[in-house]
Amino acid sequence: MPFELPKLPYPSVALEPHMSGRTLEFHHGKHHKAYVDTLNTLIAGTPFEKQTLEEIIKATHGDEKNAKIYNNAAQVWNHTFFWNSMKPQGGGTPGGEVARLLNQNFGTLAGFKTKFKEAALAQFGSGWVWLVVKDSKLEIVKTSNAICPLAMGQKPVLTCDVWEHAYYLDYQNRRGDMVQTFLDHLANWEFAAKNL
Secondary structure (H helix, E strand, O other): OOOOOOOOOOOOOOOOOOOOHHHHHHHHHHHHHHHHHHHHHHHOOOHHHHOOHHHHHHHHOOOHHHHHHHHHHHHHHHHHHHHHOEOOOOOOOOOHHHHHHHHHHHOOHHHHHHHHHHHHHHOOOOEEEEEEEEOOEEEEEEEEOOOOHHHHOOEEEEEEEOOHHHOHHHHOOOHHHHHHHHHHHHEOHHHHHHHO
């Protein structure tokens, strides 16, 4: 079966005023859809056609001849993860195991937010900033273009898309403002807890 564009986990206007419906309509309905459509075209008639996204990502990571397949599969996965990393009335203070691990690994929630935003601003050009589990610890990693931490043996917990198309309509070139808004008003800590 070909891959399908997953539905957003909330209406396209549900993240306003922090992320506009117009941004989500373009980002989800155009960019994400294009990755799905391109991936389906690339894998048609190949052994990848019967694999899951995760299997395709792991099988094609670092494989030059399948770089286009990797890039599109990873972007389908990354974007789906990103939509779930946000929720209406998100942000705030996480509880439970998430709070404990953030405090253990970053000192405080504020310390985590500072390091997460620094990583997002340090990502040159297009990419992602991730909270991941690596060697039983929470770490912040940034990846360029379509790189997905799954391919590097890391377990993603939360992500923020820092490709310009993710924020330009709402924030123009103010990536830092978008990332701060993500952390303060959109981050889905319940989703992060499930990923732990």
